Amino acid sequence: MSRRRGMMSESFKEELAKELGFYDTVKKEGWGGIRARDAGNMVKRAIEIAENKLTGHR
Template sequence: MARRRGVMSDRLKMELAEELGVADIVRAEGDFGSVSSRDCGNLVRLAIEKAERSMV
């Protein structure tokens, strides 16, 4: 099965994780696999908000 390439860069994901306070979890595990689905949803929400603000 082919793995899909993410839309967000790793740098952006870490920046968002820092803002939400989950970056320590990501650093400890090496990926976003241990971040709760709620926090992942919040990361997506924050990314969308930032994208919408940049379009104005």
């Protein structure tokens, strides 16, 4: 089986984790240690950032 490649770079995910306040968990336990809610919030924030870039807002 091939492994799925992520859409977000590792550095972008780390930046989002820091912004959302769960980077310490990522450092200690890896990405598997975060809560589903945190993962969802990370995806939501990434979408917001992408939409803002498309519309020219920051």
